[in-house]
Amino acid sequence: MDAKSNKLIDELVEPTRIHKSVYTDSSIFELEMERIWGQAWIFIGHESQIPESGDFFTTNINHREPVLMIRDKEDCIHVLHNRCAHKGAKIVEERNGNVRGALRCGYHGWTYNFDGSILNIPNEEGYKDTGFDVKGSCNNLQPLAQSDCYRGFVFATLSSSTPPLKEWLGGAIECIDNLCDRAPEGEVELAGGILRYDHPCNWKFILENLNDTMHPMVVHQSIVQAAEDYIKTLPEEATEHRSEAEIIPPFGASYTNFENSGITGFPFGHHYDGGKTSIHADYTVFPAYHEAMMQAYGEERTREIYSFNTHNVLYYPSLTIKCAIQNIRVIRPISVDRFVVESWSFRLKGAPEEMLQRTVLYSRLINSSMGMVGPDDLEVYRRMQEGLVSSGSDWIEYHRQYGRDKELGDRVVGGGTSDLDMRTQFGAWKNYMTGNL
Amino acid sequence: MSAHNLQEIESFLYLESSYLDQPDLDKWVDLFTEDGKYWMPASETQKDPLNHVSHIYDDRVMMEIRRRNFVHPRSSSKNHLTRCSHIIGNIQINSGENVDEINVTSNMHVIVWYREEQQIYAARCKHILLKQEEKFKIRLKRVDLINPEAPQKSLVVYL
Ligand code: FES
Ligand SMILES: [Fe+2]
Numbered sequence: 220m221d222a223k224s225n226k227l228i229d230e231l232v233e234p235t236r237i238h239k240s241v242y243t244d245s246s247i248f249e250l251e252m253e254r255i256w257g258q259a260w261i262f263i264g265h266e267s268q269i270p271e272s273g274d275f276f277t278t279n280i281n282h283r284e285p286v287l288m289i290r291d292k293e294d295c296i297h298v299l300h301n302r303c304a305h306k307g308a309k310i311v312e313e314r315n316g317n318v319r320g321a322l323r324c325g326y327h328g329w330t331y332n333f334d335g336s337i338l339n340i341p342n343e344e345g346y347k348d349t350g351f352d353v354k355g356s357c358n359n360l361q362p363l364a365q366s367d368c369y370r371g372f373v374f375a376t377l378s379s380s381t382p383p384l385k386e387w388l389g390g391a392i393e394c395i396d397n398l399c400d401r402a403p404e405g406e407v408e409l410a411g412g413i414l415r416y417d418h419p420c421n422w423k424f425i426l427e428n429l430n431d432t433m434h435p436m437v438v439h440q441s442i443v444q445a446a447e448d449y450i451k452t453l454p455e456e457a458t459e460h461r462s463e464a465e466i467i468p469p470f471g472a473s474y475t476n477f478e479n480s481g482i483t484g485f486p487f488g489h490h491y492d493g494g495k496t497s498i499h500a501d502y503t504v505f506p507a508y509h510e511a512m513m514q515a516y517g518e519e520r521t522r523e524i525y526s527f528n529t530h531n532v533l534y535y536p537s538l539t540i541k542c543a544i545q546n547i548r549v550i551r552p553i554s555v556d557r558f559v560v561e562s563w564s565f566r567l568k569g570a571p572e573e574m575l576q577r578t579v580l581y582s583r584l585i586n587s588s589m590g591m592v593g594p595d596d597l598e599v600y601r602r603m604q605e606g607l608v609s610s611g612s613d614w615i616e617y618h619r620q621y622g623r624d625k626e627l628g629d630r631v632v633g634g635g636t637s638d639l640d641m642r643t644q645f646g647a648w649k650n651y652m653t654g655n656l
Numbered sequence: 657m658s659a660h661n662l663q664e665i666e667s668f669l670y671l672e673s674s675y676l677d678q679p680d681l682d683k684w685v686d687l688f689t690e691d692g693k694y695w696m697p698a699s700e701t702q703k704d705p706l707n708h709v710s711h712i713y714d715d716r717v718m719m720e721i722r723r724r725n726f727v728h729p730r731s732s733s734k735n736h737l738t739r740c741s742h743i744i745g746n747i748q749i750n751s752g753e754n755v756d757e758i759n760v761t762s763n764m765h766v767i768v769w770y771r772e773e774q775q776i777y778a779a780r781c782k783h784i785l786l787k788q789e790e791k792f793k794i795r796l797k798r799v800d801l802i803n804p805e806a807p808q809k810s811l812v813v814y815l
Contacts, residue, residue: 410707411707411708411709412698412699412702412708412709413698413709413805414698414709414711414808415805415806415807415808416807416808416810417807417808417809419809438732440730441725441728441729441730441731441732441734442721442725442728442731444724444728444730445721445722445724445725445728446721446725448724449717449720449721449724450721453717457717458717461717463717463718463721467721559807562709564709572707575707576706576707579706579707579708579709580706582709583698583709583710583711583712583713587698587709587710587711587712588711588807588808588809588810588811589696589711589712589808589810589811589812590712591721591722591725593810594733594810594811594812595731595732595733597733597810598732598733598735598810599732601771602732
């Protein structure tokens with residue numbers, strides 16, 4: 220893109236308002252795929268999904284490019300383009316599984332080692348004296364420009380000029396740490412399956428909503444009331460051991476509560492709300508879990524781990540995590556007005572089973588397409604997608620607490636009901652989109 | 657469980673699905689036993705509703721909350737007219753694990769009209785029924801979608 224186009228893009232995002240085409244124009248979506256999703260570190264998967272040599276998991280790094288995460292015989296994890304070096308057929312079609320021996324293309328039978336290097340080309344004799352180098356590295360399954368893993372979370376990027384993963388995660392890395400540190404063994408593993416939820420709207424809406432703390436008391440008012448009204452009619456014993464009774468009501472928390480949770484932003488669009496407190500802060504600490512934590516870390520460190528209580532953490536643009544609930548949501552864009560959200564649950568290694576059960580319960584209650592919270596959120600995203608077609612205005616606004624954000628070392632902090640999350644995301648959006656990495 | 661004839665059970669399943677067609681969740685929830693559950697697993701051959709995520713796994717308490725939310729004027733996802741059409745077939749009666757239980761399997765096709773769109777669901781259903789005071793009650797309704805792992809659209813009613 221030339222400088223003029225960059226200027227046009229630049230003009231779409233002002234300090235306190237955004238042009239609607241950012242959500243509705245498919246040519247902007249294509250540019251986002253190239254410049255944001257093609258440059259940022261994208262969450263691929265978790266190493267616990269592929270514990271054995273030859274185990275693999277496939278996904279798309281943006282809405283179109285198929286990638287393959289596979290563990291080799293030396294226990295290294297590779298993120299490869301899922302594309303045969305011969306005529307381009309996808310090498311692996313399944314979502315996950317195990318290959319024995321070698322990867323084999325289903326078209327002409329070229330085979331590859333698990334690190335992507337070419338193993339064998341059938342009837343090789345036909346290439347003799349053709350100028351084709353049978354052993355050439357261009358015949359390998361090509362690795363992504365960069366891939367790396369942090370505490371089991373595997374990321375990759377299509378760009379070789381993006382800063383290394385740890386630098387890119389920056390100060391926000393403390394949230395992945397907190398998620399893993401909540402395991403007595405300091406590690407998490409994928410467990411309990413993945414929910415996939417089709418969202419017929421622009422992918423940015425969900426990211427902008429997760430720390431939009433001005434919406435829960437409106438959008439989720441009905442479920443909070445329905446739950447509270449019914450729970451009131453029950454004897455106390457009926458609900459005191461039910462996590463639902465702890466999970467649903469905080470969605471109706473007051474403006475003051477949300478304001479006090481605060482929002483913290485970082486470079487590259489990462490941010491979280493909460494920290495000292497969040498809607499998850501008052502969950503029961505199960506005695507068996509507490510005991511396992513105390514044994515592993517001692518009193519002081521255990522308290523410290525619990526006390527860092529975030530609500531939603533965003534690693535812009537593909538990954539959002541909930542440390543206190545051990546649940547992540549993964550964003551997979553499809554088109555300007557469609558994306559899929561995957562909801563993954565993690566087991567804290569060394570924790571009793573009730574922890575995973577609460578994670579799983581949270582996912583189905585809140586994140587499921589048939590849940591009590593997700594459909595109401597999607598409903599308002601769809602109303603925006605439909606409303607933005609209107610010629611009544613070309614802009615959406617995000618002024619809340621503008622000018623009040625405070626820089627604090629590697630981060631920017633502000634009120635929990637501010638639009639700091641929007642400023643953080645759109646600062647990064649602009650940088651990616653105009654080549655200012 | 658030969659004492660229960662197919663026709664009697666068919667009629668009950670048709671009645672149940674007619675409540676969901678409208679949908680009248682108040683009448684529908686009353687068809688469940690006090691310990692009744694509605695389960696829609698999120699993966700094929702899922703054995704465990706607690707350690708593995710499901711699309712829905714509701715006991716009576718959650719059904720009571722859901723039916724109140726369904727008619728709440730401020731539940732935005734329910735602002736849209738919702739109508740369903742259930743077709744049930746291939747009904748088979750199997751002996752239950754407990755003597756008092758009747759285990760019924762069936763195929764179910766449902767078209768849901770929601771947000772100006774018709775959505776199609778196909779599922780294998782399992783009902784565990786009890787007879788209480790000459791009436792059938794549902795102890796479990798398990799709905800196994802043929803595509804439980806595919807991305808699903810919002811669904812605001814039970815199937
Ligand atoms: S396309 Fe893969 S071997 Fe030909
Ligand atoms: Fe929400």
